[in-house]
Amino acid sequence: MRFTATKIVLICLVSGAACTNEPQPPVLSADGVVQYMTSRTKQTVQCDGRPIDLAGNRNFMTLTGPCRFVRVSGAHNDVFIDVIPGGTIEITGDHND
Numbered sequence: 001m002r003f004t005a006t007k008i009v010l011i012c013l014v015s016g017a018a019c020t021n022e023p024q025p026p027v028l029s030a031d032g033v034v035q036y037m038t039s040r041t042k043q044t045v046q047c048d049g050r051p052i053d054l055a056g057n058r059n060f061m062t063l064t065g066p067c068r069f070v071r072v073s074g075a076h077n078d079v080f081i082d083v084i085p086g087g088t089i090e091i092t093g094d095h096n097d
Contacts, residue, residue: 029053036061039074047082054079057093072096 024038032051039056047067054061054072062080063070070081071090078097083089 033071049084 021038021040023041023043024036026045027035027037029035033053034050035053035055036045036059037055038059040058041056042060044062044064045052047063047065047070049066049068051069052063052067052071054070054077055074056077057074058076059074060078064082066084066087067081068084068087069090070079070083070088071092072079073092075094075096077093081089
């Protein structure tokens with residue numbers, strides 16, 4: 001059984017696409033921050049000036065539009081962001097690019 005699990009992990013690491021989840025809808029927190037908590041997804045998100053929190057892990061995210069506040073609290077994410085002048089990017093997670 002251990003060899004089967006190891007084989008699956010290796011396939012996921014090599015192919016990447018085989019281990020990609022479907023993006024889930026964001027959650028709106030009590031303080032108005034839009035939270036994306038899905039892991040292992042690839043998606044494009046419109047900021048529209050809303051504060052965004054990327055809390056998932058191992059995502060490939062592109063944020064477009066006027067982003068005024070973006071927090072990356074997950075780990076191992078690749079994030080492309082258009083930040084407005086005076087905007088803020090806060091990175092509290094580990095190994096994010």
